[in-house]
Amino acid sequence: RKEVEQDPGPFNVPEGATVAFNCTYSNSASQSFFWYRQDCRKEPKLLMSVYSSGNEDGRFTAQLNRASQYISLLIRDSKLSDSATYLCVVSSGNTPLVFGKGTRLSVIA
């Protein structure tokens, strides 16, 4: 089983739609969780950290379910500029980040 698994997509959604991505991880000792965003031909960049109680940043909401080893990202009111690949990322303490393969999102006008 891969350490971090994501649905690769693509998710094609109209502007204004709400879209959710899910991710599962296999290492129960994982302590830190993140969503990164990667635009075409660019480097990955941190979108947001994921906290146990769930957290929100504008139109973006991240949630963590430790019991099910599952992380989610919800994007409300999608914009064309949200089109990118979203990478689920997990770490165990000081160990390197482990990346999922990413979920591709296309927001269509």
Place this chain on the structure above:
Amino acid sequence: DAGVIQSPRHEVTEMGQEVTLRCKPISGHDYLFWYRQTMMRGLELLIYFNNNVPIDDSGMPEDRFSAKMPNASFSTLKIQPSEPRDSAVYFCASSLPGRVAFFGQGTRLTVV
């Protein structure tokens, strides 16, 4: 801070040639990571350093790959001899202990 700096941005080389990729981490970051990204395999960790010391190189594909970090501000990833299947985007990233990693813009390597 300028962020993580990688060079070259693009490299096209012939099979069998030696390729050297370079990285300057963010000043003060203790950790440096080399990742490789392909469509098939996504982002894979090749090797990482803590305070210039290699900690885990289990992701290095084979002996043709080597990485060094002679000081806190510079690292190289070398492929010798290069093969077409090495074609990928190679990212360098750095971080503080247990913190988010910041990536360089990557080196797009094409081996023909």
